[in-house]
Amino acid sequence: MPQLNPNPWFFIMLLSWLTFSLIIQPKLLSFTPTNPPSNKTTTHTKTTPWTWPWT
Incomplete structure (x- = not known):
């Protein structure tokens, strides 16, 4: 599992x-x-609600 090897990514993060x-x-x-x-x-x-003309 390469995720557990901290050598490459820890130095880049730091x-x-x-x-x-x-x-x-x-x-x-x-x-x-x-x-x-x-x-x-x-x-x-x-503000007051607008009355819709078609309802």
């Missing part, structure tokens, strides 16, 4: 995890969001 956590993640976290959240309260309007 290398990809380290690449993501040390290189890609700091680059992604440095971006500022384009639409920051606001403190404005939203108004919810009550």
Whole structure:
């Protein structure tokens, strides 16, 4: 059963995890969001169901 042999896939998983956590993640976290959240309260309007003309 080749799944139980950790030699090829464990090194690839470890290398990809380290690449993501040390290189890609700091680059992604440095971006500022384009639409920051606001403190404005939203108004919810009550909608009425539309009456179908053929019923």
